Amino acid sequence: MFLINCPFCGEREQSEFKAGGEAHIVRPKQPTELSDDEWAEYLFMRKNIKGVQFERWNHVHGCRKWFNMVRDTSNDQIKAVYKMGEKPPVK
Amino acid sequence: MSNNLRFKTSKFIDETYRVSFKFNNKTYFGFKGDTLASALLANGIHLVGRSFKYHRPRGIMTSGSEEPNAIIQLHDNSSRTEPNVRATEVEIYEGLVASSQNCWPSVNFDIGGINNLLSPILPAGFYYKTFMWPASFWEKYEYFIRKSAGLGKSPKVADPDIYEHKYIHCDVLVIGAGISGIMAAKMAAKNGFKTLLVDEKSYLGGSSIYDNSEFSKINNQITSSWLEKEINEISKLENLEIKTRTSVAAFHGYNFLLARENLTDHLPINQRENKVRQRLLKIRAKKVITATGSIERPLIFDNNDRPGIMLSSAIKRYIDLYGVACGENNILFTNNDTAYETAMSLIQRGIKINAIIDNREQIDSKISYEVEKNNIKIYKGYTVVDTYGYRRINKISIMKLSKDGQTVIGDKTKLNCDCLGVSGGWTPAVHLFTQSGGKLKFREEDQVFIPNVYPSDQISIGSCNGDFGLEEIIKNTLSSIKKFLDIDNSEYKTVETISGLNQSKRNIWLLPSDKSKGKSKSFVDYQNDATAKDIKLALREGFRSIEHVKRYTTTGMGTDQGKLGNMHALGIISETAGTKMGEHGTTTFRPPYTPLTFGTIVGRNVGEFFDIFRRTPIHDWHVANNAEFENVGQWKRAWYYPKDNENIHQAVQRESKAARDSAGILDASTLGKIDIQGTDASEFLNRVYTNAWSKLAIGKCRYGLMLNEDGMVYDDGVTTRLDENHYIMTTTTGGAANVLGKLEDYLQTEWPELDVYLSSVTDHFATISVCGPNSKKIVSKVIPDLDLSDEKFPHMSFKNSKIDNIKCRIMRISFTGEHSYEINIQANFGKSVWEKCMEAGKDFNITPYGTETMHLLRAEKGFIIVGQDTDATLTPIDLQMDWIVSKKKYDFIGKRSLYRSDTIREDRKQLVGLLTENPEEVLEEGAQIVADIKKSPIEMLGHVTSSYYSPNLKKSIALGVVKGGKNMLGQKLIIPMENKNINVTVADPVFLDKEGERLNAKL
C-alpha cells in the first residue's frame, strides 16, 4: 500500500485515495466542433504505460481534492505530486 | 523406548510441567516448552502423515515453519478445529488434540497408498491429461479426486475466538531475532530509533541460542552464553519493543508489512477465554532490517522421503533445544560442514552415529577432525543411492560418486539406521525480500540467490543475505547496519569470533543413483509429491519458464510454497536445460510467508461489523413496525411491512393500493443530497444536467438527468432552487457518493473558474414522503400554518416551513404520480415527524410503504430507476426521454456523445413497456426477449428490466429494453422461459395516468 503525499494534507495511506486515470487530458472547449474521431480520441484513448505515468488522484476520504501524481508503474515509486493546473515538476 | 529419547539437559524444557495431549486418538505426554513435533519424536513417532498424491508415509522433516510433511488437523470436529497446521510450530498445551490429515482409514494403513504402486502412471500433468476427456465426465472424476487428494478439513461452525488488527508505526523494524537481528535491534534502539523486533518463535536468539559448541565462540564465550547476555541487555531498552510468536506474513511496497502475533495458541484451552487469539499487525516502518536467516536444504536422492529422514539442523535443534533424540542409530548425509555440528551435539550426549556420508572428497575443518577423533566413520566422496523401510527408515545403501558427480561407481554398501539427517547446505530466506519487490542475484561459488537490488529503505543481514560463517555474519552486520542507519557508534567494540567450520560445499542438485533412468523416486517437493523425474518430464514436454514448470508439476505449490525444494527444482531445470541458474526466472514467493487463519485476516470485522450498514433516522420505527429490509448500497431500507401473515406480494399489493386510493408514507432519507452554493451554481447545473437550469425560479424544483461524457445515463433526481445562488440536489441512493465525486472532479479540474461549492448533506436530513389523494389533508394537519393551495404551492415547488418550531423544507414533488409532499427536517427530528404524520393520517388509512411498493408505483408511471432499468449503455434517447435533452444548450456533460455514429443507431436497445397476453402472468426480471424462436441461433433482442403485478391496473406490467423497441409499439414478442414461452406486446412505458390527472387533481 502506497503512502501518498497529498499536496493539501500531507502523507496518508493509499486507502484514503482513489485513482482517476491519466492526467493532463483537457476536456475540449467546443465538443460540438469535433468529428466523431476527434471526440473518440478524447473520450476513450488512454495510455497504459509500464514506466513513468502521469495520473490523476483524488483524496476521496480526506480533503476531497483532486491532484496529479507522477508514478512509475513498474515499481510504484511516486516521483512527484502536484496540484491541478500546475505543470509537472518532473519529465 | 521414549525414555531413551529424552535427555534432561535442555533449559528450554520444563520437566516439572508434564503436558498430556492426544495424537490420532492416543494419549501421550510431553513437557512444557515442547512443540507437537518434539513431543511426538520424544515418543518415538516419526510417521505423522501421508503424502498428497502417492499417499506415501511421511514423517517430521524439519523443526520450523518450512515443514512440508508434518501438517496436521488440530481439534478435529470442534469449533476450534484448524487444518494444515505444522506440528513443528505448535507449542503443546494441556488438552491438545491433533490428528493426521490426508489418510484414510488411518495413517498406518492408508487405502490411497495404492497410488504409490500406480505411480508409473501418475506422472506430472497426469490429472490434466487424463481427466480432461470426455469433458462431461469431469464431474464424476472430481468427486473421487477431491476425496482422496485433499488436505485438512475446514471447520463447520463459527469460530469462537477473538481476533484483532493493530497498526504499528516505527522507525526501524527488525525481522528475525537471531544473532544479526539482535545486534541490529540493539544498535538501532541505542541510537534513538524507535525499534520493533519480531520473531516467529516463542524465544529469542534463533538457532544460536542453543549453540553450545566449542567450535563457534564469540569473545571467547560459547555463542549461546554471549547471546543470552545480549538478549538480557536489549530486553531492558526503552526504545525497543519485542514481539515473539510473531510471524511476518507479507512485505509490501513502501515498507508496509503484515505480521501475525500469536497470543493464546500455546495456552491450555480453558485459559483462552475472552482473550484475543491472534492479532494482525499492520506495520509501517521507516526502515526495515530483514534478518530472517536461512533454511537448510535437503538432498535429492532416491526415496529421500521416508519417515526418519530429516534435516540435519532439525536433529540438532531437537537434541539441543528440546532434549529429544530423533533416533538411536543415526546417519548423517551431507555436502558441507554444518552436519558435523549436529554430529558433535549427538556425540556430546552419547547418541550413536553409525556413519557420516559426505559428498566431498576432501574435508578440511577442525570440527570434522574432531568428529573423526570420536571414531565416527566418514564416507568421503560417497552418496546415498537408496533407502529402505516403509513406515520408518531402517537402512540406506551408499556408493562412491564419480569425479564429476554425475554417476556412481564401485560397490554398493548397506548401512543400518533409524534416522538419517541430511544437509545440502543453506538457502537464504529471501521470501520477504522478494515479496517487497527486491531483485536477487545468483552467487556461483555456493549456489545461492542473495538480495541484490532493494526496492525500498531496507536491508538484509546475516544468513538471509548469504553470510553463513559466524565471523562474516558479525562483521557484516556491524558494518552494514552502521551504514544503513547512518550511525557512528555501533555499540560493539571488538567482537572476536572463533569457528571450527569451513564453508566448502559440493553442490549436486540431483544426486545420481545406480538405478536405470526414470526408475528412481527423488522428491523435490515433499508436500505435493513432485519428483525430479516430473521436472525433467515437464522440460521434455517443452515447458521452460519456472512458473510454468511449477504449475505443471505442482512443485512449490503447497502450503509450504516449496521452502525446501524450490532451489533444487531450479537447479535441476538449469542442469537439464543447460542454462544458467535464474535464467528461467526464480519462483515468486507470495504472501503470506506462512498461512494465516481467516480470523486474523478479518479481525473484528465479523457479524454486524463485517459490512457496516447505514440506518436512517426512522430505522427504529421500521423495525418496531415489522418491516423487512433490503440493502441499497450500504443502507438498510424498509422493503415492505408485512401485516399478519402476508408474504411480500400480498404486502406490496396492499401498500400500493393504499398509496393510490388514500395515502402512503415512505422513508426517503437515503436519497443522496448535495448542497450547491455559489454565484455560478446555475451555470454549473446547466453543464452537468441535460436540461436547462438558468431559468428555474427560486422556490421551484426540476427533475434532472445526468450523463457520463460517453452520453450514457449516470444518475437522476430532483434539484430545488432554494435561493438565488443556492440549490439542493438529490441523487439516487446508491449513486450519491459517486455523483459528488464526479461533480467535484469537473469543478476542480475542468471548470476551476466557476464559483461553486459542494457539500454532502445526505445524513443531515430525514426525508419523509407522503403521497396519495389524502396527502394534502395529512400534511395540512402536521403543518397547519402552511398554505397548501395549488396557487401558492403548486406541483414542483418548495416552501420553507416549521414543525413545532423546527425548520423544515417541504417539496411538492412526486415519484409515484400521486399528489405528494416531501418533508425534509433535521435528521434527529425525523422519527417524531414521521410519527406525527402517522398520527395525522390515521383517519385516512395512511400506509407505510417500502422500496418494493415504491418501485411498483413508479413503474406504473414508467419512471426509470437508474441502475435497474439502465446499465450504463443507455442514452436518454434510448430511454425515450428526448424531452429532457436541451437542444438549445451549447454543451453539457455527454452532449457530444449523443450524436456519435454509434449512439444514433436506430437498432440500439430502447426502453419499452411490455404487457403479457395473460394479464395474470408476471414476467421475471432479467428474462430474455426474442421475436423469433424458430430461428437458430435465436436472436436476443433485449431483456426485462422491471416487472410487477399492478393492483391499480389489475394486470401485469413490465419495462424492458429491446433492440429498435421505439418503433415496435403493438408488436408481439416472446419471452422464452425454461418450461414455456410467454407472449407479450410492446406497449407505451407509461401505464397509468399518462395525462397526469392524478397529480393535478383538485384536492
Ligand SMILES: [Zn+2]
Ligand atoms: Zn488531502
